[in-house]
Amino acid sequence: MKTEHALIVLVCCFILNSCKEEKRDKTTQESETVINYTSDWKSLKRHETPEWFLDAKFGIYCHWGPYSVPEYENEWYAHWMYVNKDNPEAKDGKATKFYEHHVKTYGTLDTFGYKDFIPMFTAEKFDAAEWAELFKNAGAKFAGPVSEHADGFAMWDSDLTTWDAKDMGPKRDIMGELAEEIRKRDMKFIATFHRHWLLGWYPTWDETTDASNPEYAGLYGPKMKKGDFQYPPNPHDIDAGIEKYYPLADEKFNKEWLARLKEIVDKYDPDLVWFDNKMDVIGESYRKDFLSYYYNHAEKNKQEVVSTYKFYDFAKGSAVLDLERSRMSEKQDFPWLTDDSIDWKSWSHISNPNYKSANRLIDFLVDVVSKNGAVLLNITPKANGEIPEPVKERLLEMGEWLKINGEAIYGTRPFKIYGEGKAQVVEGHLSENQNPNNTSDDIRFTTKGDILYATVLDWPKNNKTVISNLKHGSEYYAKTIKTVELLGYDGNIEFDVKADGLHIYLPEKQVGKHAFVFKVLSE
Numbered sequence: 001m002k003t004e005h006a007l008i009v010l011v012c013c014f015i016l017n018s019c020k021e022e023k024r025d026k027t028t029q030e031s032e033t034v035i036n037y038t039s040d041w042k043s044l045k046r047h048e049t050p051e052w053f054l055d056a057k058f059g060i061y062c063h064w065g066p067y068s069v070p071e072y073e074n075e076w077y078a079h080w081m082y083v084n085k086d087n088p089e090a091k092d093g094k095a096t097k098f099y100e101h102h103v104k105t106y107g108t109l110d111t112f113g114y115k116d117f118i119p120m121f122t123a124e125k126f127d128a129a130e131w132a133e134l135f136k137n138a139g140a141k142f143a144g145p146v147s148e149h150a151d152g153f154a155m156w157d158s159d160l161t162t163w164d165a166k167d168m169g170p171k172r173d174i175m176g177e178l179a180e181e182i183r184k185r186d187m188k189f190i191a192t193f194h195r196h197w198l199l200g201w202y203p204t205w206d207e208t209t210d211a212s213n214p215e216y217a218g219l220y221g222p223k224m225k226k227g228d229f230q231y232p233p234n235p236h237d238i239d240a241g242i243e244k245y246y247p248l249a250d251e252k253f254n255k256e257w258l259a260r261l262k263e264i265v266d267k268y269d270p271d272l273v274w275f276d277n278k279m280d281v282i283g284e285s286y287r288k289d290f291l292s293y294y295y296n297h298a299e300k301n302k303q304e305v306v307s308t309y310k311f312y313d314f315a316k317g318s319a320v321l322d323l324e325r326s327r328m329s330e331k332q333d334f335p336w337l338t339d340d341s342i343d344w345k346s347w348s349h350i351s352n353p354n355y356k357s358a359n360r361l362i363d364f365l366v367d368v369v370s371k372n373g374a375v376l377l378n379i380t381p382k383a384n385g386e387i388p389e390p391v392k393e394r395l396l397e398m399g400e401w402l403k404i405n406g407e408a409i410y411g412t413r414p415f416k417i418y419g420e421g422k423a424q425v426v427e428g429h430l431s432e433n434q435n436p437n438n439t440s441d442d443i444r445f446t447t448k449g450d451i452l453y454a455t456v457l458d459w460p461k462n463n464k465t466v467i468s469n470l471k472h473g474s475e476y477y478a479k480t481i482k483t484v485e486l487l488g489y490d491g492n493i494e495f496d497v498k499a500d501g502l503h504i505y506l507p508e509k510q511v512g513k514h515a516f517v518f519k520v521l522s523e
Helices: 002-032 051-056 097-105 114-120 128-137 174-184 214-220 251-268 284-300 358-370 389-408
Strands: 058-062 142-148 188-193 272-275 306-309 320-324 336-341 373-379 443-448 451-456 464-467 481-486 494-498 501-505 516-522
Touching: 058 188, 114 214, 128 174, 128 389, 142 174, 174 188, 174 251, 188 251, 251 272, 251 284, 284 306, 358 373, 358 389, 358 443, 389 451, 389 516, 481 494, 481 501
Parallel strands: 058 142, 058 373, 142 188, 188 272, 272 306, 306 320, 320 336, 336 373
Antiparallel strands: 443 451, 451 516, 464 501, 481 516, 494 501
């Protein structure tokens, strides 16, 4: 009986171990499985937003190209300089001020076109290491250049065109240099892409301009009919079938659009590929082909990547939604991004900028993060490669704030509610200039584990703040508060939990310059 019992035990142990080994092998195989994405929305929606993006919260990019040379009004100079009185976009039959400025300053469009700015775009003071160090010191976790704006000039070493920064202008691989220096500093590298706007960006139908010359088609794009360009664009749902007010790209343009993106992915392995809106001029199959190519490329490299889109240019859930110069009014249950410029007026360097204050930029970041978003801040280098001193000052001021208060930003997740206060956010494309500055009434929440961060967006005049949603018996916070700390302050912070809220008594002297973070710990 003892022998028989021992045999039974031995057999049971063998079966149990076999099951464990099979389960372990299966788990290991599943963890090592490479997802093969196909070019359909159902497959692409399987892609998950990586943790690094959810943790990063803040990135920097820059509009920098030949359009930086004229330093006039904004980065749309390349387009508006061609709008003379005979152009369908001329209002009341009058040429734009861009056109009048251009002719007066540089000459007529048949003798001096946009292409002639490229030799003037020499970037002689560009230092990729200096830029990357500034981005790092500003607190950015991801950064990169505009890869190609709507002007058709590529900022990388391209094998597909000679109208690029390696062959013309700077004669340097701008993307390659920045990718190397940014990654050296443990930041993610991003590429941003606007090429789809090239359709109709220039009046290739206008024989009085250089844009109509086939010799320059590699820059100015395909021949278009008069009036094909439409601004603003008419975004719509992929499946809605709404009539378009601008032309769809032909197969040649679609293929070239995709080929350039594949080249960027293959050469630079970007961690994030960002797109401007109006991408739905590109055939839907090509958009899906890009995402599947990018996601599969990342899987092979064991790289976690992000792509973004505006409006309805990708199917919801297949990439991260991006807003432009705007934000959400409420907390969202999905991660999102917003891009905005440091200059109220322009995305590129101009001679008369109107820079936002560091305080406004920090408040914007805090508000966006509290609603499950992240910020991609655009800066405006000069054509010679210098970053303007006021831009540097604002970035470094943000970095100093983040050194002290970054724990309430990086790696956080939203609270049950985004916050409280009087400021009402106006939503909508390009709506940021309608949103007021914040006050001490405006408080934003983030969490990290059991820690709750409450950020007050200005210093209260009476040295006391009341957080009503942390009152005794709050439906949002039922825990017993043990301590309250003010980040950047070594002393004790006194507080009371009352029926109308958490009363926090601040030091008599203001601590810091900008948004003030209270770290709330419970028992």
